[in-house]
Amino acid sequence: MSQQALKSAKTLFDAYKSALATLEANIGEPFLQALSLIQNSTGHVVVSGMGKSGIIGRKIVATLASTGTPSLFLHPAEAIHGDLGVVRQGDVVLAISNSGDTEEIMRLLPALKRLQTHLIAMTGNPHSSLAQHAEVVLNIA
Secondary structure (H helix, E strand, O other), X not given: XXXXXXXXXXXXXXXXXXXXXXXXXXXXXXXXXHHHHHHOOOOXXXXXXXXXXXXXXXXXXXXXHHOOOOEEEOOHHHHHOOHHHXXXXXXXXXXXXXXXXXXXXXXXXXXXXXXXXXXXEEEOOOOOHHHHHOOEEEEOO
16 A cells, blocks of 8 residues: 555656646746736736636635735636626736636626736636737646
């Protein structure tokens, strides 16, 4: 049992290393643009995502808050039903969607545009609908 557990752990670590190498290869100008939007914002960083993306989004908000960056998590389904009022003109919205076509996120886009927010898409599909609407696209494929 213990040898199998070690083998499983090493396999997992190899997968993490591979994923990090892919992210490292994709980092570049879009990352700097996203940083600039966040650093120059006078509003909040509003992070939104459904399912696993939402869990990751909550962790990002916790990290941002711990660095002194005003931030909050906005559940996209709740936003559609009234919580969108927390978003203000000039806020930076980080929308996380692996597919880039998550229905609840897509339904937010017209309102975010109307509110004149800055949209950063974190997506595994840089050609998705979400990516096409974003100022900055962070490829997380």
